Amino acid sequence: MVPPTPRRVTQRDIARLAGVSQATVSLVLNNRADADVRIAPETRDRVLRTIAETGYAADPVARRLAARFNRIIGVFTYEPAFPSGSRDFFHPFLLGIEEYAERAGCDLLLFTSAPVVDGRRRIFHQDNRLRLADGCILLGREIDAAELHRLNRDGFPYVAVGRRDDAGGPVPYVGADYAAAVGELVGLALTRGHRRLAYLNTELTAESSADRRRGFVAAATAAESARHLTTVGRDAEAILDDLLAEGTTVAFVEDFATAVALALATRRRGLSVPGDLSILTLGDPTVPVPTDLAFTGFRIPREEMGRQSVEVLASVIDGSAVGVQQRLLPCELVEGDTLGTPDRRSTAAER
């Protein structure tokens, strides 16, 4: 292993050239002007001139070792950060993260080296370089609670993108207020006259999923009937049978692809969306699904979540944040074409 650097300019070199001590160079560089640190203007100038001449730049590694602060923000993703799917789910988050990092003058360290163990990436592994960063941002649908636990224990500054349950203490996060958004959608459906609602969920473990269900349950108390169906292992036809049998007029669908499939099945049966069945989606697609329908639902403020996660992390790192930072950002409702009124069809027939 040959040292890659032939020899680089250090503060010691500057000091020698300027006829001062290394400490003086450091003091000049850091613009120290405390009560007990004084540098004569001409000395300062001489040092600065020498620095300019040599093109010296401080070694960030040594600086970090000594000062324990580096203006580097780690980004940990549980999936590749640059995925193939162009309309990818992570992309907007990263966009916001990069934007705010640039504004804050921070570099981003992507932990691409994190190995996959048991089907998912791990933060903590042999020889992890987490601590090179001043703090880190965690991206992923599900984040291992044990790893959050360890981050908490180590006192390493971090922020999760998306709300997280406690893991050995409260978890700092910047999330989307799914509960409120779903609640609003339910309210909208009730206003339009819907009384028989159904909630279709896929996964069960993720917080983002639980929050949506919670929002549904809380807002649907005024409904005649509010059922929960799982879509796991069932095809759209079977689900549709189920919905129609109970006289459901509006379905709240967690997974975008399921909503598309359900709409297709409805049409295949000669029924219309939203004439016979209203279908609401609960967030943007996570995988690209082609559809000609403009679904009614809400938009997750992903870019803004990225931005604010960096903002929060920065405040945690520099100590200006008090307590555990937890933010929920509002989701914007999207009025599409898939929410109708339950009686529209009969009204049309009466005409």
Added chain:
Amino acid sequence: MVPPTPRRVTQRDIARLAGVSQATVSLVLNNRADADVRIAPETRDRVLRTIAETGYAADPVARRLAARFNRIIGVFTYEPAFPSGSRDFFHPFLLGIEEYAERAGCDLLLFTSAPVVDGRRRIFHQDNRLRLADGCILLGREIDAAELHRLNRDGFPYVAVGRRDDAGGPVPYVGADYAAAVGELVGLALTRGHRRLAYLNTELTAESSADRRRGFVAAATAAESARHLTTVGRDAEAILDDLLAEGTTVAFVEDFATAVALALATRRRGLSVPGDLSILTLGDPTVPVPTDLAFTGFRIPREEMGRQSVEVLASVIDGSAVGVQQRLLPCELVEGDTLGTPDRRSTAAER
């Protein structure tokens, strides 16, 4: 500035717990088994057990300071790395870079903090953190020669994505062989009977542009006429006039958007592509342009360029590379619908 870390486990702690010296801990950790470094198996086990118990992880900063090697690859882009345009030009490069970095166990450091000066980002600036990385990858249509110069002078390992002219010495790069690809296209056009060719370029400075032109010039010697036109400041109509006046039958167009505009203009005039004019593109679009035409041209192996740039950089860093690394990857020809035969129209009329 409160120290963010309360207190972390160090080799010294391990050493104390295991009853050995810090040096021994380091030796065990690095699996040293040289002739003059010997650790008794039981000592080694004891140290390893202590490490496991405490959950110790080496501080990458200190490691880097001592060993000058960190398995971190810097990525410098002259534009935001995560751009808004979904079909972005940089994206495939980053995809390849990430993929190979993951395989090589390297992390990626995005220099988002690089400030914009005079309309472009700068690698070297006050307080740059370049040296945190073991080496870096440079992405950008045009890269400042002065900055390359300085990288060369400093002996900092780097690789440019895309061929680069010398800048105070040869520049290591992984590029696409534009000259060969354009040459092949010219050959194809000649085979189809074209004799009057035109080359339409936009910018002049970038190496990628010069390579294409060079390929054109070298291969077009067999043609009756091979002209160069600039598209800068001219609209598609004027260019088309020019082409038709000279009896040009095939246009090699550097910029994808220009090709689209030219095809539209041709059609507006009641002429057909490729019946009256063949239009060839010289690489993928850099900005998304909607078109229903499948252009004949070639594909830049961008993902592979990303992968290999990391591969090359890694070999430069670990010293296994001899000399300056320069690679040109072949571009894949794409047979679309925009290359015809110059006499097809008259043949059709004779029938």
Added chain:
DNA sequence: GTCGGTTGCTGATACGTATTACCATCTCTG
């Protein structure tokens, strides 16, 4: 029992920067 060789480990030091305690020197005051 002395001498060369081997084994297993440690002490010292380097890496480059930040910080603090402290030391000269000069200036002012009574």
Added chain:
DNA sequence: CAGAGATGGTAATACGTATCAGCAACCGAC
């Protein structure tokens, strides 16, 4: 002109790891 106070700088040390010269202890051979 002694003492206090201000001024301008330096030496020393810390940060955590890697490396290497070298030391002690033991072994075997003559």
